[in-house]
Amino acid sequence: MINVILFATILVPIVLALVQLLKITFPLHKNYIPLIALLIGIIIGAAAYPFSELEIVTRLWAGGFAGLASTGLFELGNYRSGLTKASDK
Template sequence: MEEILLLSSVLAPVVLALVELVKRTINLKKNFIPMVSLVIGLLIGAAAYPFTDFDLAMRLWSGGLAGMAGTGLFELFKKNEGYTKQKDKRI
């Protein structure tokens, strides 16, 4: 299990960069971005064959985790401006 997490942590920045590239080149609705991130993660995980001796299922798990983490990583560092859903500005 540690190997899967290690590979997914290595793949997550790559997936993040590719998702950002797709977002900037193709006009997508925001609802589809996590699904695109998951698919890209799975594809990158499957393509990681020369870099690891894992079987396909373990590489797909790593890629899927990297895809989900890539979306979360982007949302973590994204600058959110504006107000919360509350209409009252008092704290």
């Protein structure tokens, strides 16, 4: 468990930066941002194979934790409407 937490701590800033990049670039519904962060965390955790000696399941768990930690787990249940980027319409 300590390995998962340590690895997730390393991944959180990376996931946070990628999610922020997506929020600035594309108009996304605010309700989907935690889900997107979770998926990005899992993908980054799996892609970290050459940099870690952890098993794939451990890296996936750490990536998932990093994704949820980057947006805040409590925000999954919040209702928000609108987009992250104002449309030009």
